[in-house]
Amino acid sequence: MKFGMRKPSITKILKARTTTKYKRKVKKALIPGYGKKGMGWIKNPKKAAYNKVYKKTSFSLWDLFK
Numbered sequence: 669m670k671f672g673m674r675k676p677s678i679t680k681i682l683k684a685r686t687t688t689k690y691k692r693k694v695k696k697a698l699i700p701g702y703g704k705k706g707m708g709w710i711k712n713p714k715k716a717a718y719n720k721v722y723k724k725t726s727f728s729l730w731d732l733f734k
Contacts, residue, residue: 669718669721669722669725670722670725670726671725671726672726672727673726673727673728673729674726674727674728674729676728676729676730
């Protein structure tokens with residue numbers, strides 16, 4: 669488990685910013701539950717629990733500027 673600052677990844681930042689709203693609309697139309705809050709707990713509870721703890725114990729470089 670990571671404690672402290674997360675290492676920034678340029679590729680992940682670019683991927684998140686270049687995913688278009690049209691791609692999200694298509695996925696939402698085809699995949700039931702896509703983009704719905706709490707679906708991670710239903711699909712994979714172990715990963716969802718890990719992600720929740722990870723989010724609370726680590727912080728981003730950008731959080732320092734907020």
